[in-house]
Amino acid sequence: MSALIHDIKYGTRQLIRSPGFTVVAIVSLALGIGVNTAIFSLLNAVWMRSLPVPDPHALRVVNWSGHNARLSHYSGGAGDAKRDRTGAMVSGSFPYPVYRDFKERVEGCSGVFAFCELQGLTVVGPKGAATAAAMMVSGDFFEGYGARAALGRTLRPSDESSDAEPVAVITYRWWEKEYDLDPEVIGRMIIVNGHPFTIVGVMPRTYCGPQVGDMAQMYVTMSAQSSLSPDHPLDARDHWWATIMMRLEPEADETQLRAAMEGLFLQTLSVPGQGTQMEDPRIHLVDGSRGLLGMRRQMAMGLAVLMGAVGLVLMIACANLAGLLLARGAARRQELTVRAALGAGRGRLVRQLLTESLVLSLVGAGLGLLAAIWIKAAVLGLIPDSLESFHLDVGIDLRVLLFTLSAAMATSLFFGLLPALRVTRVDLCSGLKSHKTLGVPGLRLGKVLVAAQVGLSVLLLVGAGLLIQTLVNLYRTDLGFSTDRILVFGLNPGQAGYEGDDSVRFYDQIEADIASLPGVRSVALSGDGLLAGRRASNAFSIPRRLQQTDQDLQADVLDVSEAFFQTMGIPLRRGRTFERTDTPSQPGVVIVNEVFARTFFAHEDPVGQLIRMNNKDYRIVGLCGDAKYDRVQREIEPTLYFSHRQARPGAMVFEVRAASDPLALVPAVRRIVADLDRTIPLEQISTQLQLLKASITPERIFTYLCSALALLGVLLSCIGLYGLLAFMVTRRTGEIGVRMALGAAPRDIAWPVMRSALWMAACGLLVGVPVALALTRVLRSVLYGVTPHDPIAIVAAVVLVLSVAALAAWIPARRAAKVDPMEALRYE
Incomplete structure (x- = not known):
């Protein structure tokens, strides 16, 4: 231990004596380890961290699977449907009576609970009307989940009874936002x-729901279904909307438990007249220790790719430092030779140099941990304001600290071992001479490390180029x-x-009042915002094509007003738009897009044709014309536009075309709505351009991060290349002086330096480009309008690398060309 302490003290003194090298090394490591820690902390929060509840590994999420599933009223919800490898539909959404069956008739679990998230609720509190999300839960949700209130109590099974007073539990964030942490909030009334x-309870600040990024601000019981969510009937076995979780008993047999649940599930499917069909239905109990995995899985895939990118950055930093350590070791050659001559074995010298590398890594890791906090905040700051209620706990925990420490230890070996072994291979005779040339083996190894940095940078640049093209x-x-x-x-x-x-x-009144405002060109309504x-x-079906059933034809649908298209x-393209006379008492009318016409009426005029939907003809x-609907990335599907008057509208979205800045109209629009009814708030105010940007938020964040990492990698490579060339010029000052004294022109001195830089860059490109072509396939799922082998991205990466290499070589080459022969010979 005393020897280790001595090595640390000696190594620290040596690093302090070389402030330039030490600062560059620590900053490089801090950036490399910092970005790795930041992305790992996000990945940890999204995918690795267990729910903050007692015994989370006893939790299970209930899913079902089946082939050729036909569900009459499927609402999705937290358990969105997907397909497994066999083509079976897999979902976590159930009819609520199935939850009751599981709760009352299944043994082996200490609790079964159900929930469903509700968006866009109008909540009137002490600060006026606002829009909020709520979680509608069974009365035993908190007991089964294992969460307690910080203030008051949680919901109970007795709160579900029909004669019970409607109660709610609010989150800490909602308590802070709407009630300013008032401790007297318990017993207050809230209008939903x-x-x-x-209000009977407030959850702790650290509370985390079963779904990552849980946006609910309050919890109410299922008895509120009739008033808050009539589309989710509690007694209907053909409405699929509830997510079910359970907590297993310690000795529970999951095989028997699953078999019992499958039997009850089959009973639901066999109820006649429900319009539900499914082949080979199965029940699956999925590990619930991390909650619902749907959104977690989507986010984790992107973060895993980012972990690969930040790993490349750290490898570049390590290769960079290895090259600098080689150069530094050559400069310390006499020192190491003297120590060897005094009896220090090679192992002792290697240990000393590795200790110096470890000191660098630990200091870099400490600063990297601080940098990670800032980087993490910057990444979360890219989330748009429209998701302000999105909550993700990305605090630094023991797993993140261990990752950072492991990264520090690994990097110290990665960049320190090879240079230590190389520079401790000393020859006492030649090493004791005043000798200022870098040996050939060390020079070759330094060039290999620089080429490796260039190759890794190419990987990042090609990936960033593809993502930039996707965003464009x-x-x-x-x-x-x-x-x-x-x-x-x-x-x-x-x-x-x-x-x-x-x-x-x-x-109609709101539309007319807004249309009369100065600066308003037109006003429209739609069931959903584009x-x-x-x-x-x-x-739907086409009545005159009797051989096709309703299930054979599917189309997107949207209710719109008369001025929507304008x-x-x-x-x-043809026909007419909707009119105010298109009321429920009149024959049903519909407008179709061009994709619909090409798909279902390829060889005839669609105008005048009949379609049937929900037993009504239109x-x-x-x-x-064709228009994107929900997402930019999604291909335009056959779309049916219905008159909002015939659909008897519920919630609607207003689109107001302005003559100038549309957000300037917001105060006037608020007054118009408040004058008509103060209890109705404006929801999700934005511009159509902001919706466009929000719809590509994942791609935008991913592109920004990968581009920043690519630039960081190039910067580190540039530093490494510059450092090696500068060292080569310094060590060859005497040789350069002799050549200039013999008549060599400045360009004859500068060109070999430039040529060496371009040669190292070319070697890195020869390896990096083929590897990039092979690895960019992992980005295929996030690319849009560009292939993984796009030549523009590859050429741009090559040009940028060669330009940076030339720039890094320019200063050393210029300095070499300006060497004074007399000063150089005197120095030698």
């Missing part, structure tokens, strides 16, 4: 969609509608008690 609820393509893609100067906001008068014709009159991430689809700039009265 026009219905009063009594997403921004430039033809949306089919205009995003210029359009204000978008939502209203839901149904939450204030408006129904049927009252809702239509409410929307590019808002939501879409609806439905099955306001959004969607061209009407006549196609117009053909409009």
Whole structure:
């Protein structure tokens, strides 16, 4: 131990004596380890960390799977459907009666609970009306989940009874935002969609729901279903919307438990008249220690790719430092030779040099941990304001600290061992001479390390280039509608008690008042905002094609107003748009897009044709241009536009085309809505351009991060190349002086330096480009409008690398060309 302490003290003194080298090394390591720690902390929060509840490994998420599943009323929810390798549909959404069956008739679990997230609720509190999300849960949710309230109590099974007072539990963030942490909040009344609820509890600040990024601000019992979510009936076995989790008993047999649950599940599927079909239905109990994995899996895939990218950056930093240590070791050759002559064995010298590397790594890791906190905050800052309620706990825990320490230890070996072994291979006779040339083996190894840095940088640059092209393509893609100067906001008068014709009159009045504002060109309504991430689809049939069933034909559907196509700039190709006379008492009408016409009426005019949906006939009265619906990345599907008057609208989205800045209209729009009904808040206010940017947020964040990492990698490579060339010029000062004294021109001195730099860069490119072509396939799923082998990205990376290499070589080459022969010979 005393020898180790001595090595640390001696190594620290040596590093202090070389401040330039030490600062460059520590900054490089801090950046390399910092970005790795930051991304790992995000990956840890999203994928690795268990839920902060007692015994999380006893939790299970209930899923089902089945082939050829036909569900009459499937609402998805937290358990969105997907396909497994066999083609079976897999989902975590169940009819609520199935939860009751599991709870009452399945043994081997200490708790079964169900929940469903509700978005866009109107909540009236002490600071006025606001839009919030809630989790509708079974009464035993908190008991089964294992969470306790910080203030008051949680929900109980008795709160679910029909005669119980409606109660709610709010989150710490909502308590802080709406009640300023008032301890007297318990017992206060809160109005949700026009219905009063009594606050009985506040969850702790550290509380985390079963879904990563849980956006719910409050929890209510399933008994609130009739008032908050009538589309989710509690007694219907053909409505699939509830997510089910359970907590296993210590000695539970999961095989027997799953078999019992499958039997109960089959009973639900066999109920006649439900319109539900499924082949080979199965129940699966998925590890719930990390909660629901759907969103976690999506986020973790991107973070895993980023971990690979930051790993490359750290490898570049290590190769960079290895080259610098080689140069530094050559400069310390006499010192090491003297120590060897005094009896120090090679192992002792290697240990000393590795100790210096370890000191560098530990200091770099400490600063990297601080840098990781800033980097992590910067990454989270890229999340748009529209997701302000998105919550993700990315604190530094023991796993992150161990990762950082492991990274420090590994990097110290990675960049320290090879130089230590190389420079301790001393020859006492030659080493004791005043000798200022770098040996050939060391020079070759330094060049190999620089070429390796260049090759790794090419990987990052090609990947970043592909992502940049993807982002540009997403921004430039033809949306089919205009995003210029359009204000978008939502209203839901149904939450204030408006129904049927009252809702239509409410929307008509708001539309007319907004249209009369100065600077407003036109006003429209739609069931969903374009590019808002939501879409609806439905099955339909063509009556005169009797051989096709409803399930054979599927199309996206959207309810819109008369001015929708004009306001959004969607061209009407043929026929007419909707009219105010298209009321429920009139024959149903529909407008279709061009994809619909090509798909279902390829050889005939769609205008005038009949389609049938939900047992009602609609006549196609117009053909409009194609337009993106929910996401930029998604291909345009066959789309049916219905008149919002005939659909008897619920929540609607307003699109207001302005003459100038659309956000300047917001105060006036707020006054108009408040004058008509103060209990109805404006929801999700934005512009259409902001919705476009928000729809490509994952790609934008991914591109920004990968581009920053690529630039960091190039910068480190540039430093490494510059350091090696500068060292070569310094060590060859005497040789350069002799050549210049013999008549060599400055260009004859500078060109070999430039040539050496370009040669090392070319070697790195020869290896890096083929490897990049092989590895960029992992980005295929996130690319849009560009292939993984895009020549533009590859050529751009090559040009940038060669340019940076030339720039890094320019200063050493210029310095070599300006060497004074007399000074050089005197120095030698």
